[in-house]
Amino acid sequence: VPLLFPPDGPRSAAGSRLSSDAQSGLLSQYDLQYYLGVRAYFQEEWEKAAEYLEKSIATRQSLLRTRRRCRDECAAAGSDRLHRLDTETGSMWDLWALDWIQRQAECIRFCLGRAVTPAGQLPVSAAIEYEFGTRNPYNFLQFTYYQLGKASKAASAAQTFFVANPSHLEMRNNIEKYRRMGEVTDDAFTDREREPERHWDIHDSALHAEALSDWERAVENWKDCVNVTLQQLEDCRAQCVVSSRTLPENSDSNRGDGVYEKAAALSLSLLACQQSCVSLVATRPGRVSPHEDFLPTQLEHLHTAQFKAGDLRGAMQTLRSLLLFYPSDPGALGNLRLYSASLGRDAELQNAAPSLEISRYVNRSLLEKKLLYFGVENLDFSFSDPDLWTPEDIVPESLRKTWRAEKEMLRERLNEDEREETDDSGFYAGGPVPQVGVTIAMDDRSLNGTNRVVLDGVLSQAECDAMQQLASAATLAGDGYKGRQSPHTPHEKFEGLTVLRALKFSQTGMVNQSDARLLHEVGERARTLLHSYFRSPSALFFSFSHLVCRSAVAGHQEGRLDLSHPVHVDNCILEPETRQCWREAPAFTHRDLSALLYLNEDFEGGEFFFTNKDAKTVTARVKPKCGRLLGFSSGPVNPHGVTAVTSGRRCALALWFTKEKHHRDMEREEAEGLWAADGQSVVKEKTKDGGAAPASSRSGRRQVSAGRSKEVKREIRRDEL
Ligand SMILES: O=C(O)CCC(=O)C(=O)O
Numbered sequence: 165v166p167l168l169f170p171p172d173g174p175r176s177a178a179g180s181r182l183s184s185d186a187q188s189g190l191l192s193q194y195d196l197q198y199y200l201g202v203r204a205y206f207q208e209e210w211e212k213a214a215e216y217l218e219k220s221i222a223t224r225q226s227l228l229r230t231r232r233r234c235r236d237e238c239a240a241a242g243s244d245r246l247h248r249l250d251t252e253t254g255s256m257w258d259l260w261a262l263d264w265i266q267r268q269a270e271c272i273r274f275c276l277g278r279a280v281t282p283a284g285q286l287p288v289s290a291a292i293e294y295e296f297g298t299r300n301p302y303n304f305l306q307f308t309y310y311q312l313g314k315a316s317k318a319a320s321a322a323q324t325f326f327v328a329n330p331s332h333l334e335m336r337n338n339i340e341k342y343r344r345m346g347e348v349t350d351d352a353f354t355d356r357e358r359e360p361e362r363h364w365d366i367h368d369s370a371l372h373a374e375a376l377s378d379w380e381r382a383v384e385n386w387k388d389c390v391n392v393t394l395q396q397l398e399d400c401r402a403q404c405v406v407s408s409r410t411l412p413e414n415s416d417s418n419r420g421d422g423v424y425e426k427a428a429a430l431s432l433s434l435l436a437c438q439q440s441c442v443s444l445v446a447t448r449p450g451r452v453s454p455h456e457d458f459l460p461t462q463l464e465h466l467h468t469a470q471f472k473a474g475d476l477r478g479a480m481q482t483l484r485s486l487l488l489f490y491p492s493d494p495g496a497l498g499n500l501r502l503y504s505a506s507l508g509r510d511a512e513l514q515n516a517a518p519s520l521e522i523s524r525y526v527n528r529s530l531l532e533k534k535l536l537y538f539g540v541e542n543l544d545f546s547f548s549d550p551d552l553w554t555p556e557d558i559v560p561e562s563l564r565k566t567w568r569a570e571k572e573m574l575r576e577r578l579n580e581d582e583r584e585e586t587d588d589s590g591f592y593a594g595g596p597v598p599q600v601g602v603t604i605a606m607d608d609r610s611l612n613g614t615n616r617v618v619l620d621g622v623l624s625q626a627e628c629d630a631m632q633q634l635a636s637a638a639t640l641a642g643d644g645y646k647g648r649q650s651p652h653t654p655h656e657k658f659e660g661l662t663v664l665r666a667l668k669f670s671q672t673g674m675v676n677q678s679d680a681r682l683l684h685e686v687g688e689r690a691r692t693l694l695h696s697y698f699r700s701p702s703a704l705f706f707s708f709s710h711l712v713c714r715s716a717v718a719g720h721q722e723g724r725l726d727l728s729h730p731v732h733v734d735n736c737i738l739e740p741e742t743r744q745c746w747r748e749a750p751a752f753t754h755r756d757l758s759a760l761l762y763l764n765e766d767f768e769g770g771e772f773f774f775t776n777k778d779a780k781t782v783t784a785r786v787k788p789k790c791g792r793l794l795g796f797s798s799g800p801v802n803p804h805g806v807t808a809v810t811s812g813r814r815c816a817l818a819l820w821f822t823k824e825k826h827h828r829d830m831e832r833e834e835a836e837g838l839w840a841a842d843g844q845s846v847v848k849e850k851t852k853d854g855g856a857a858p859a860s861s862r863s864g865r866r867q868v869s870a871g872r873s874k875e876v877k878r879e880i881r882r883d884e885l
């Protein structure tokens with residue numbers, strides 16, 4: 165967000181610029197609208213935030229459509245100059261070429277000028293492109309609509325964001341919450357960005373039809389999929405040609421490139437942009453890697469479906485299209501021979517030509533690649549080819565050699581990164597454990613990682629029983645706290661109880677006051693132990709904690725393959741494909757230390773495990789049991805998950821700590837305040853670093869009558885919804 169400063173300074177100027185744009189009826193700067201929306205959001209001016217965020221989305225969509233239209237309208241501009249290129253010789257050739265480009269550019273500029281303001285035609289920053297590419301505007305909109313009480317709109321924004329960010333656990337929780345709201349119907353959960361991704365729906369229907377052996381429908385779906393994919397490619401390519409771009413910078417200013425070198429660099433960068441559409445269109449929202457060989461693979465499927473459906477002519481035509489990508493593919497050639505033999509002398513069938521669209525597509529792509537590889541070899545241009553089918557003879561041998569060497573180096577570097585991984589949390593595991601009876605059961609070495617620990621003996625059996633009892637009592641008490649379906653899996657129920665909620669139950673007599681106090685106190689105990697063991701240089705504040713149980717849903721366990729808690733990192737959004745972890749809102753980025761204090765072992769499954777950043781390779785496992793405290797730094801060095809709980813109920817106190825005071829858990833403080841107001845000592849005392857140390861007393865036997873308790877105003881917090 166800090167990158168989104170408006171280009172023209174003060175707010176009033178920006179606002180008035182936009183309103184005069186609106187009067188002109190032209191499309192204005194969507195990045196400026198977005199900036200105003202985000203700023204209103206942080207100022208909690210929800211109406212205004214919704215207005216500007218929606219405007220920015222709509223303006224961007226119109227702009228993309230306008231560019232495509234202008235490209236189509238101007239496709240023929242100046243083409244009479246092109247004909248001269250074939251006939252003219254000598255020094256006039258380049259002038260005709262420049263003239264042709266000039267005509268095209270003029271046509272496009274004029275076309276855009278009729279629909280878009282001059283500022284709206286300028287390129288937006290990479291940060292804005294990233295925001296829209298990851299659908300972050302819908303993240304802001306979700307919360308904005310929630311604040312405005314527009315639950316259906318919020319649900320749709322949540323869904324739209326989630327489709328592109330499927331590992332975002334908080335948004336998943338939000339969607340679950342919207343689903344439980346009576347006023348939100350199923351069709352509210354629409355993906356608002358579906359249109360430019362509709363080839364995926366068709367793709368999936370085609371696969372579905374195949375699975376059902378419904379070959380007629382599969383043929384229709386695959387044909388449709390190929391066509392829509394080609395259209396999406398055109399839409400994407402149009403954006404390269406028509407949107408303004410900055411001239412490629414001289415990498416070396418002394419080289420003194422002239423106008424021709426600049427022109428070459430610019431047109432090569434346009435070609436590279438157009439080529440990159442292959443990857444963009446083949447990448448599902450929310451995924452990082454494209455489907456490899458997307459178009460040829462669709463043709464393979466289409467061919468099989470046509471054959472199965474008895475459409476030999478169609479199958480033959482599709483094979484010929486496929487051979488344009490892979491001219492010497494032995495499977496395709498073999499099939500072609502087979503068809504020829506069985507079709508006999510039916511001339512019409514034998515001559516089934518490849519699809520015109522595919523043949524145009526392949527030819528154009530080959531021409532572009534030739535130019536690009538020329539640039540790579542001779543002009544220091546860098547280009548990464550998105551296709552697997554590129555024939556070898558298009559790539560100069562010298563390049564192929566360099567690539568092989570680079571690939572090798574990259575592989576080595578990746579291995580090194582894995583080994584040299586460090587944790588920037590500031591923790592330094594290995595400090596003393598200041599409690600009698602507590603032992604270090606596993607450390608960094610035995611847990612195969614950085615800043616991880618397992619301490620045993622933190623709770624007595626009686627304490628574990630009391631806490632489990634508390635979980636059961638709170639479940640029985642109802643009042644909004646019913647075991648609900650887990651946000652992570654449909655095969656388990658999930659119950660969570662915070663200290664404040666336990667206190668309020670105790671005030672109405674539904675749970676024991678002493679148990680509510682115990683819940684608070686064992687959290688403090690865990691905090692002290694971990695603060696000391698991890699030698700935290702700063703204070704550790706509670707960020708959030710709850711008593712949480714996961715129960716297997718009987719009759720739903722057969723052949724289960726999912727996890728109780730999918731692999732994740734607590735303070736960032738893990739992207740296993742790239743091994744990156746995005747420390748960005750609204751992940752709980754302020755969490756520094758995570759802990760689980762386990763209460764029981766009488767269940768099946770439910771094992772905790774750490775993985776590498778690939779989210780696959782398990783590096784250590786921890787089996788829960790009463791009094792076992794697992795602590796680890798919340799950052800990217802510690803991806804983790806929980807295996808399926810297939811029978812029984814698994815309970816733990818989950819705790820997250822932060823080093824930043826302003827992120828401390830206000831709810832917990834509220835509970836402490838209520839206890840203090842009732843004349844009970846708060847079970848903590850301030851230490852010099854601002855943190856809290858546990859007191860020895862486990863007081864609080866007195867039952868408070870329901871009538872006397874003060875009602876606590878509690879709002880849904882941003883991280884809860
Ligand atoms: O329950 C556990 O063992 C781990 C839970 C967890 O990773 C989480 O809630 O973030």
Ligand SMILES: [Fe+2]
Pocket residue numbers: 732733734758804
């Ligand atoms: Fe976690």
